[in-house]
Amino acid sequence: MALEPHNPAHELRKIAVFGNGLAGQMCVAKLVQDLPQNIEVVFVESPTPSGEDIFYGTVTSPSSYDFLLNIGITEPVLLPQTNTAFSLGTRYVNWGAERRNWTQSFHRPLPIFNGVPFHHYLTRLRNASPEMSDLDAHIISVQAANKGVFAHPPEGQKTPLADMEYGYQFMPSAWRDLLSETLKQTRVSRVSADVVSVERDGNQIKSVTLSDGKLITAEFFVDCLGPTSKLKHADAKYPSNRHLMAVSSVTPSTNLGDVCRSLTAKHYGWKSETPLQTGLHRLTIYEPDSEPAALADHAGFDGPPVKMPIGFVDTPWAGNCLTLGLGASALEPLTPAPMMLLQRDLDRLVELIPVSADMKVEAREYNRRFTDDYSHAALFHAAFFTSQPLEDSAYHQAAAAHPLPDKLLAKIEQFKTRGVMVQYDYEPFSQEDWTQLHIGMGRVPSRYDPLADRVSEGQLKNKLQQMSGAIDMVTSKMPPHHIYMSGLLRYLKEKHG
Amino acid sequence: MTAAGLSNKYKDLDISIELVESDQIGTVGVGEATLPHIRFFNQALGIDERDFMRATRATFKLGIEFCDWGALGDSYIHPFGDYGEPINGVDFHHFWLRLLQNGHNFRLDDYSFPILAAESGKFQIPGSDNTKIGSNFGYAYQFDSTLYAKFLRSYCEDNGVVRTEGKVVDAALYPETGFVKSIELENGTQIEADLFIDCSGFRGVLIEQQLKTGYDDWSQWLPCNRAVAVPCEAAGPSLPYTRATARPAGWQWRIPLQHRTGNGHVYWNEFISDDEATHQLMSTLEGPALADPKQLYFKTGKRRKLWNKNVVAIGLSGGFLEPLESTSIHLIQEGITALIELFPDANFEGSDAVEYNRRMDLNFDRVRDFLLLHYVATQRDDSEMWRYFRNMTLPESLQEKIEAWNARGYLLRYEQGVFLPPSWVAVMAGQNLIPSAYDRRANTLSYEDVLRKTEKIRHDSHAAVANTPDHGAYLDQYGAKAAFEPLTVPSAPAQF
Numbered sequence: 001m002a003l004e005p006h007n008p009a010h011e012l013r014k015i016a017v018f019g020n021g022l023a024g025q026m027c028v029a030k031l032v033q034d035l036p037q038n039i040e041v042v043f044v045e046s047p048t049p050s051g052e053d054i055f056y057g058t059v060t061s062p063s064s065y066d067f068l069l070n071i072g073i074t075e076p077v078l079l080p081q082t083n084t085a086f087s088l089g090t091r092y093v094n095w096g097a098e099r100r101n102w103t104q105s106f107h108r109p110l111p112i113f114n115g116v117p118f119h120h121y122l123t124r125l126r127n128a129s130p131e132m133s134d135l136d137a138h139i140i141s142v143q144a145a146n147k148g149v150f151a152h153p154p155e156g157q158k159t160p161l162a163d164m165e166y167g168y169q170f171m172p173s174a175w176r177d178l179l180s181e182t183l184k185q186t187r188v189s190r191v192s193a194d195v196v197s198v199e200r201d202g203n204q205i206k207s208v209t210l211s212d213g214k215l216i217t218a219e220f221f222v223d224c225l226g227p228t229s230k231l232k233h234a235d236a237k238y239p240s241n242r243h244l245m246a247v248s249s250v251t252p253s254t255n256l257g258d259v260c261r262s263l264t265a266k267h268y269g270w271k272s273e274t275p276l277q278t279g280l281h282r283l284t285i286y287e288p289d290s291e292p293a294a295l296a297d298h299a300g301f302d303g304p305p306v307k308m309p310i311g312f313v314d315t316p317w318a319g320n321c322l323t324l325g326l327g328a329s330a331l332e333p334l335t336p337a338p339m340m341l342l343q344r345d346l347d348r349l350v351e352l353i354p355v356s357a358d359m360k361v362e363a364r365e366y367n368r369r370f371t372d373d374y375s376h377a378a379l380f381h382a383a384f385f386t387s388q389p390l391e392d393s394a395y396h397q398a399a400a401a402h403p404l405p406d407k408l409l410a411k412i413e414q415f416k417t418r419g420v421m422v423q424y425d426y427e428p429f430s431q432e433d434w435t436q437l438h439i440g441m442g443r444v445p446s447r448y449d450p451l452a453d454r455v456s457e458g459q460l461k462n463k464l465q466q467m468s469g470a471i472d473m474v475t476s477k478m479p480p481h482h483i484y485m486s487g488l489l490r491y492l493k494e495k496h497g
Numbered sequence: 498m499t500a501a502g503l504s505n506k507y508k509d510l511d512i513s514i515e516l517v518e519s520d521q522i523g524t525v526g527v528g529e530a531t532l533p534h535i536r537f538f539n540q541a542l543g544i545d546e547r548d549f550m551r552a553t554r555a556t557f558k559l560g561i562e563f564c565d566w567g568a569l570g571d572s573y574i575h576p577f578g579d580y581g582e583p584i585n586g587v588d589f590h591h592f593w594l595r596l597l598q599n600g601h602n603f604r605l606d607d608y609s610f611p612i613l614a615a616e617s618g619k620f621q622i623p624g625s626d627n628t629k630i631g632s633n634f635g636y637a638y639q640f641d642s643t644l645y646a647k648f649l650r651s652y653c654e655d656n657g658v659v660r661t662e663g664k665v666v667d668a669a670l671y672p673e674t675g676f677v678k679s680i681e682l683e684n685g686t687q688i689e690a691d692l693f694i695d696c697s698g699f700r701g702v703l704i705e706q707q708l709k710t711g712y713d714d715w716s717q718w719l720p721c722n723r724a725v726a727v728p729c730e731a732a733g734p735s736l737p738y739t740r741a742t743a744r745p746a747g748w749q750w751r752i753p754l755q756h757r758t759g760n761g762h763v764y765w766n767e768f769i770s771d772d773e774a775t776h777q778l779m780s781t782l783e784g785p786a787l788a789d790p791k792q793l794y795f796k797t798g799k800r801r802k803l804w805n806k807n808v809v810a811i812g813l814s815g816g817f818l819e820p821l822e823s824t825s826i827h828l829i830q831e832g833i834t835a836l837i838e839l840f841p842d843a844n845f846e847g848s849d850a851v852e853y854n855r856r857m858d859l860n861f862d863r864v865r866d867f868l869l870l871h872y873v874a875t876q877r878d879d880s881e882m883w884r885y886f887r888n889m890t891l892p893e894s895l896q897e898k899i900e901a902w903n904a905r906g907y908l909l910r911y912e913q914g915v916f917l918p919p920s921w922v923a924v925m926a927g928q929n930l931i932p933s934a935y936d937r938r939a940n941t942l943s944y945e946d947v948l949r950k951t952e953k954i955r956h957d958s959h960a961a962v963a964n965t966p967d968h969g970a971y972l973d974q975y976g977a978k979a980a981f982e983p984l985t986v987p988s989a990p991a992q993f
Contacts, residue, residue, distance in 0.1 A: 012937070034938055034941070035937060035938065035941070036937060036938070036940035036941045038940070039937065115541070350938060351907070351936065351938075352907070353936075353937045353938070355904070355905050355934035355935075355937060356934065358904075361900055361901050361904040361905065361907070362905075364897065365897075365901055365907065365909065368909075410848065410851065410852060410855070413846075413848040414848060414849075414852055417846050417848060417849075418839075418846070418849070420838060420839060420852070422852060423912075423913070424913075425911045425912040425913055426910075426911075426912050447842065449838075450507070450510050450512075450840070451506060451507075451510075453510065454509065454510075
């Protein structure tokens with residue numbers, strides 16, 4: 001048994017990445033880290049960075065830690081060089097017509113007692129002891145977020161803190177600048193120019209002419225230039241006509257605020273406040289027709305409003321060109337989904353780096369997984385809009401207008417009737433995410449797993465009290481976010497200079 | 498299994514379980530080999546492994562040996578475990594492909610502890626440190642399914658299940674809903690219940706005969722429709738793996754138990770007569786037959802709804818896929834697990850059945866593709882049946898999997914379903930589908946580093962096997978061996 005002798009002539013040798021923002025920088029960082037040296041990576045950067053990156057939002061999921069580590073960016077690099085802070089989740093305020101408030105936190109899997117998922121026990125106590133049926137009291141990430149405290153979760157220790165997970169509160173532009181600096185130390189060839197024209201042969205890109213007159217040729221092209229890119233192929237079109245607007249600003253402050261983003265529903269859309277090391281990052285998302293109200297409420301912004309199509313394309317990879325980033329997908333940054341999915345896109349890309357000029361298999365598989373990821377994330381977002389919308393809110397009506405997909409209906413129905421989680425392959429949001437969202441949105445199971453009755457009420461209450469008591473004790477000893485961050489930065493400075 | 502699973506879960510709740518069985522109706526007995534998941538089922542029931550193994554005359558199982566599938570004369574083992582270990586996050590088989598492309602000719606099997614242990618007839622329970630090569634694998638059992646049924650029957654009765662002897666002859670339905678109200682036994686007894694679980698085998702006495710649920714016929718993809726089964730005397734020490742040997746019009750199984758060897762020939766009657774199929778089986782037994790061969794008839798596929806109204810079909814009443822990969826018992830287990838999670842209340846929310854059927858459909862679909870892979874990943878064209886498979890239009894889900902593998906050693910993964918990527922690697926590589934390229938990330942290491950790392954895994958795997966006891970001796974040492982004399986034929990064996 002032996003393969004055909006290796007023929008280097010058939011190998012892909014050169015990838016050209018075109019970017020004007022965070023996606024391009026992340027893509028190049030990932031490619032140079034994960035691919036062998038004999039694949040040349042050329043990075044064509046637009047000299048004018050796009051403002052569209054604000055659609056990546058202001059929080060990342062816990063998966064960012066591993067992603068950054070993989071491309072060589074550790075916290076001792078990230079924290080002193082950007083204004084990044086820690087994130088335990090998002091606090092939703094006044095959501096929907098019911099004006100619901102809850103904290104959607106990052107957390108390891110909730111406990112399963114006697115084979116029964118935790119939330120069934122809370123449902124059991126809902127009528128008899130409603131004061132003990134509060135999910136938040138049993139999630140350390142929520143309690144820490146509510147108290148504004150933080151500490152790194154220890155590994156391999158039996159403490160409630162080990163169940164906490166965290167992401168980052170960040171500014172896409174700060175991460176983009178850090179990555180740009182980091183790339184200077186790598187083997188990537190960089191060109192600063194705009195795209196003037198693209199020569200194609202069917203769905204194959206032959207070459208790209210740049211504003212400085214250079215001609216870029218490659219076997220494989222990655223287009224991170226956003227929705228209006230000249231590299232976009234005809235199939236990479238957003239299927240929906242819905243657009244949203246975004247505007248942002250940073251209110252400088254030397255006091256680092258909460259370890260949780262707050263996101264408040266408004267008639268025009270929503271606005272968020274995300275504490276960073278250097279100030280409060282405010283982001284407002286709104287329907288284009290509601291611009292006057294949104295801008296009046298935002299009161300001062302750092303750049304012009306940005307308009308973005310919302311959704312994701314059918315075929316991000318066609319021929320020898322992959323559309324990546326906001327040109328392929330834009331989910332509103334209501335959750336950490338935009339960054340979480342961009343990281344997934346990049347993980348998927350390096351798994352599927354073409355092995356020859358025929359990229360049909362790679363494109364098909366990339367597109368399949370892309371569609372699964374984005375449609376599953378879209379289910380999570382759609383689940384925010386299933387209750388009565390805010391009256392007269394064009395934003396809420398547009399978000400809730402689409403008929404709910406069958407997959408989401410099944411998830412909601414199973415949770416509401418019996419607290420069971422319906423799961424699909426490799427969903428980006430975990431069962432804990434869904435549990436918190438369902439309960440946050442006021443979906444209460446009408447019954448619980450009968451096996452939850454095996455524990456006596458007294459035993460159950462004791463157990464829950466122990467859990468919440470331990471969480472309360474640990475979070476009481478944790479330092480406030482700003483104290484922890486300043487101590488950590490001081491330590492890093494002493495250690496690394 | 499269903500009554501045992503439910504009685505364990507609901508024994509102290511206000512749910513009564515009645516098991517209606519007829520001693521007149523035998524079990525099919527083809528599902529004697531299992532997948533590792535069975536261990537979790539037994540553990541959940543609180544069953545002691547040694548007690549269970551002694552009671553069912555079980556042997557350990559590390560995988561399945563497939564003979565003559567890719568080509569006549571070939572063989573490989575599909576193990577319960579990974580090949581090697583990922584290097585820098587890249588699956589091991591890509592590095593193996595790199596070695597092949599550079600002229601090396603190492604077997605992928607040499608990097609798999611369970612394969613090497615199976616080939617040497619060795620076994621021991623994996624240790625708790627799964628970072629060690631000799632501990633990082635799964636195992637299942639080969640057992641006497643009739644004895645397992647008996648073992649579980651007493652488990653059920655100990656857990657408060659009422660067992661009623663009797664054959665179901667009729668049922669009454671509620672006219673307004675079409676739900677089953679009661680069943681009637683041959684002796685005239687009527688049994689009412691809220692929920693009926695139909696484990697009545699191919700007949701589907703409730704799911705089909707009463708509710709007319711319909712059947713998705715998968716004969717176009719899995720056309721084998723008959724089997725003949727017979728036990729024989731064991732020859733030599735019991736081996737920790739099952740064997741499936743491809744035949745001109747089907748395939749033949751050999752399952753070594755403690756006291757005998759189970760055998761069967763699954764075939765497509767379009768291309769072989771029952772007599773000839775039986776002759777092929779009987780002439781290739783490793784020892785004298787211990788009984789007359791038993792003939793089985795089936796149609797591969799599954800019930801259109803495995804949960805319909807207040808009837809849930811589990812086992813052969815729900816569907817049948819040939820036991821090439823020991824999935825029959827596993828699909829029963831999946832059905833029980835899903836039923837427990839979605840156990841209805843008196844209102845029978847329609848969404849429960851919808852979700853149950855979605856999960857089970859997915860399980861069946863994915864097993865179907867995996868089974869079909871064995872037939873189509875082949876160079877054989879030496880009989881009508883093999884030529885049929887070579888010209889078959891595959892389900893798209895399988896076609897895409899094979900293309901991705903052939904092009905670059907890539908595995909289309911799913912999260913829910915029984916067969917994980919190493920299983921697909923085993924069958925595709927084992928049946929001579931060698932990808933024309935591998936993941937480019939495998940080139941980030943120098944070739945010398947690849948050689949050094951892969952050689953260490955190969956060496957460690959062989960060394961771990963050298964320190965592993967013989968399977969037969971381990972059964973004894975572990976306390977799993979039943980006290981019995983091996984079954985032998987007292988007089989002349991049956992003649993065919």
